[in-house]
Amino acid sequence: MIIEAKEINGIIIPKHEVHLECAECGMEVDAEEYKSGTCSDCGAAWNGKKHTAIHVTSVPASGATS
Numbered sequence: 067m068i069i070e071a072k073e074i075n076g077i078i079i080p081k082h083e084v085h086l087e088c089a090e091c092g093m094e095v096d097a098e099e100y101k102s103g104t105c106s107d108c109g110a111a112w113n114g115k116k117h118t119a120i121h122v123t124s125v126p127a128s129g130a131t132s
């Protein structure tokens with residue numbers, strides 16, 4: 067799921083994507099499974115692996131292009 071950029075206590079959290087993975091079967095956990103806490107693929111509580119990828123949305127301007 068994509069987490070939009072937000073500000074918490076004055077700290078900017080950039081937009082990022084969170085991948086939750088079932089520790090039992092390795093399938094990606096979607097938002098519904100996240101809420102239920104149970105993997106619909108194997109029926110286990112999926113708690114275990116979490117991957118977070120930061121999306122760099124602002125690309126710094128490159129130097130002089132002469």
Ligand SMILES: [Zn+2]
Nearest residue numbers: 088091105108
């Ligand atoms: Zn599973």
